[in-house]
Amino acid sequence: FAINMKRVFRRKLLSTFIFSLIASILLIIHGVFFDLDLSQIKRLTIEGFAFTFVLTFIGLVILEKVFSLEEHEEIIKIKNRLGKLERKRKH
Numbered sequence: 001f002a003i004n005m006k007r008v009f010r011r012k013l014l015s016t017f018i019f020s021l022i023a024s025i026l027l028i029i030h031g032v033f034f035d036l037d038l039s040q041i042k043r044l045t046i047e048g049f050a051f052t053f054v055l056t057f058i059g060l061v062i063l064e065k066v067f068s069l070e071e072h073e074e075i076i077k078i079k080n081r082l083g084k085l086e087r088k089r090k091h
Contacts, residue, residue: 016064020057027052 028049 012064016060017057020053020060023060024049024053024056027056
């Protein structure tokens with residue numbers, strides 16, 4: 001079970017990483033072209049991209065944690081109930 005959870009976590013983290021890369025590029029393009037804010041052109045540097053990527057990635061990880069809190073609590077409750085049922089069955 002623990003190995004499967006690690007695999008799921010790695011897959012989620014990789015998906016979030018890839019999405020952050022794409023979102024960072026799109027955010028910079030949106031800032032430059034759609035808002036017609038030419039001062040945003042400086043964000044097209046490596047440092048600007050890295051900064052945008054880090055902020056996007058951290059934001060997505062925080063959002064994932066916030067929206068999965070209830071899910072984690074429910075899984076803990078289900079595990080506890082399953083453990084009690086398994087102990088009853090063995091006796």
